[in-house]
Amino acid sequence: MKNSISVDWEGGLAFSTAINGHPLTIDANEEFGGNNAAPNPKSLMMMALAGCTGIDVVSILKKMKIGYEHLAIQVDADLSEEHPKVYTAMHLTYIFRGRDLDSNRLQRAIDLSLDKYCGVSAMYRQAMSISHSLKIIDTKKNGAQRP
Amino acid sequence: MKNSISVDWEGGLAFSTAINGHPLTIDANEEFGGNNAAPNPKSLMMMALAGCTGIDVVSILKKMKIGYEHLAIQVDADLSEEHPKVYTAMHLTYIFRGRDLDSNRLQRAIDLSLDKYCGVSAMYRQAMSISHSLKIIDTKKNGAQRP
Numbered sequence: 001m002k003n004s005i006s007v008d009w010e011g012g013l014a015f016s017t018a019i020n021g022h023p024l025t026i027d028a029n030e031e032f033g034g035n036n037a038a039p040n041p042k043s044l045m046m047m048a049l050a051g052c053t054g055i056d057v058v059s060i061l062k063k064m065k066i067g068y069e070h071l072a073i074q075v076d077a078d079l080s081e082e083h084p085k086v087y088t089a090m091h092l093t094y095i096f097r098g099r100d101l102d103s104n105r106l107q108r109a110i111d112l113s114l115d116k117y118c119g120v121s122a123m124y125r126q127a128m129s130i131s132h133s134l135k136i137i138d139t140k141k142n143g144a145q146r147p
Numbered sequence: 148m149k150n151s152i153s154v155d156w157e158g159g160l161a162f163s164t165a166i167n168g169h170p171l172t173i174d175a176n177e178e179f180g181g182n183n184a185a186p187n188p189k190s191l192m193m194m195a196l197a198g199c200t201g202i203d204v205v206s207i208l209k210k211m212k213i214g215y216e217h218l219a220i221q222v223d224a225d226l227s228e229e230h231p232k233v234y235t236a237m238h239l240t241y242i243f244r245g246r247d248l249d250s251n252r253l254q255r256a257i258d259l260s261l262d263k264y265c266g267v268s269a270m271y272r273q274a275m276s277i278s279h280s281l282k283i284i285d286t287k288k289n290g291a292q293r294p
Binding site: 001002003004005006007008009015017019020022024025028029032033034036037038039040041042043044045046047048049050051052054055057058067070071072073074075076077078079080081083084085086087116117118119120121122123124126127128 | 148149150151152153154155156160162164166167169171175179180181182183185186187189190191192193195196197198199202205206212213217218219220221222223224225226227228230231232233234256263264265266267268269270271273274275291294
């Protein structure tokens, strides 16, 4: 299967495209001569990974009929100092908020994504180390502390 | 150096973040249960590559004092059929529009980006093949054909 995009220079260091009809612009940060008018290209790699595994995890938990209130995913990436500047590691922190959540089942969904379904993590793992951790915020306990 | 983002589930299969203050949302395509309300995560990888090398090439040509009217970059990616679905190859087509452009110097800027500066291509090359070609549209010749 083929995926294609066409990207246009917009002056300065900005480039724009449309992905499935959705406009997307990137720009360089000011330290690299851009205007920081849009996300920088390398940062999109972090969002591609978080989005890919996030979609998997939400889909898997839906099939497992496991409810929760919120999921946030933090991506912390190590960037090398020398050119070409590459990410040498990315760490994913999956932060679930909900009541009486079963950490084993959440972990199972994460493992299924990272080991089996998420193409972005499979690709990135060829170039850097990918690690992850799980945090659970129990809203019943939190709620009990409120007046 | 560290790069970090925090990504929030927005319901359905959509996730949002802010990169350097710029909001960015992804969604799954309808075939995967999403609403196609935003770019899908894997497509961001194509934009990351085009943007990274595009910024390099524009910056290098500016230093070389080489003018041109427009630069478009086409990315054609091969996606595997089996899970995890990965890109096995990306081909970049750099399309310059301008008058009397020197293909050798344009090629030199592209090579400097892909071989030396572009971190995204250096990372992707660990996971897939990266190839490129150069097209030049001479606007003087085109212009001469107009009335």
